Amino acid sequence: MKSLSILGSTGSIGLSTLDVVRRHPDRFSVAGLAEGHDVEALSRQIREFNPSIVSVRDEASAAQLRDMLDGNLPEICWGIDGAARVGEAEEADMVVSAIVGAAGLVPTVRAIKAGKDIALANKETLVVAGQLVSDLVRKHNVRLLPVDSEHSAIFQSLEGHRTEDIERIILTASGGPFRTTPAEELLRVGPEQALKHPQWDMGAKITIDSATLMNKGLEVIEAHWLFGMPADRIGVVVHPQSIIHSMVEYIDGCVMAQLGAPDMRAPIAYALSFPERCESGIQKLDLTKVATLTFEEPDTERFPSLRLAFDALRAGGTYPAVLNAANEIAVASFLDRQIGFTDIPAIVEKTMDAHKPENTVDLDHYLAVDRWARETAAAMTL
């Protein structure tokens, strides 16, 4: 039996994770749950999965939750410290890191320091503090298993192969809802159009990132830290059907790929049950129904965010943390209709230009840079 703490349990990844857990009561149990403000949803999860510790956004939400529950109460905490305590829970064998944004960094770092294996959905953790997190994973001898669909595909395509035989890794991108939208129309698109992802049903922030191609940029940086590949050996190809989840090309020209229906329960089930596999509930792939798989070059003129992420990775140091924080602020402002779609990469680029880079592996330093970039980007949204 593997006991899980799920950080971000009421979100898209959290719900898919709990669906996998529900299918395997003999295999997985829930030690802890952490989320933000959806106390109602959390109370239902507590009744079904009986965790011993939970966390919500603030003290008021904790009081609200306590009033909703009767019988055996779990320990109730709040804030980032509360989420981190859920990750550190003694009975947890593995932590599913699925809080959205850089808010997931501290709980993930503390879970690693507590010796927990990590199933990582929260890509921002590696974008902000990739060197620190990689060092801690080695130091505490824990497993960092990818949940992100592309990285799970690469992880699976690497199995049984030697690192020195890899030529490059190739991330697939759906291209998002604006793949064929002309540049001048991108000036006018709003959140309701950007939130219509062609293939995946996900939280709002990552869905906007998919529309700008920043999601792919963040994933390039995530791949760099997970698989030790330099920027020049990470490729991106647009594949609108999202059936091939990513690929590894070897030095002999052979390419290994992982295919499947676009449903996050597959990579989640793989991370939870690794090195075994378990039934995930996804639809079986019928290639005769898919019929056509197509591929295109990404357009970094219309979608500069992908280029900015490669720039940040090549520049290194604290640049990726700045890229991420400015993007989080710009995406939130776009969702609030304060700025337009094309302002998102413009704000990220200007914030990066204003940054004086530093090399650091210190958590507080990363957090200070994150705060600076948020303030700088926020001033541009007014």
Ligand SMILES: NC(=O)C1=CN([C@@H]2O[C@H](COP(=O)(O)OP(=O)(O)OC[C@H]3O[C@@H](n4cnc5c(N)ncnc54)[C@H](OP(=O)(O)O)[C@@H]3O)[C@@H](O)[C@H]2O)C=CC1
């Ligand atoms: N969705 C997907 O298919 C994929 C997602 N990912 C990554 O996984 C992560 C989660 O994405 P997704 O599930 O879509 O996001 P959602 O917005 O759907 O869910 C986010 C979860 O995090 C919680 N949360 C947000 N802020 C805080 C906070 N400060 N403290 C505690 N909990 C918080 C939310 O709680 P509440 O809503 O109650 O506030 C919610 O449970 C992201 O990093 C994303 O990039 C990666 C690959 C695919």
Ligand SMILES: CC(=O)[C@@H](O)[C@H](O)COP(=O)(O)O
């Ligand atoms: C499901 C998943 O892993 C997402 O990151 C997905 O890849 C987003 O699709 P895009 O390829 O459009 O960014």
Ligand SMILES: [Mn+2]
């Ligand atoms: Mn992905």
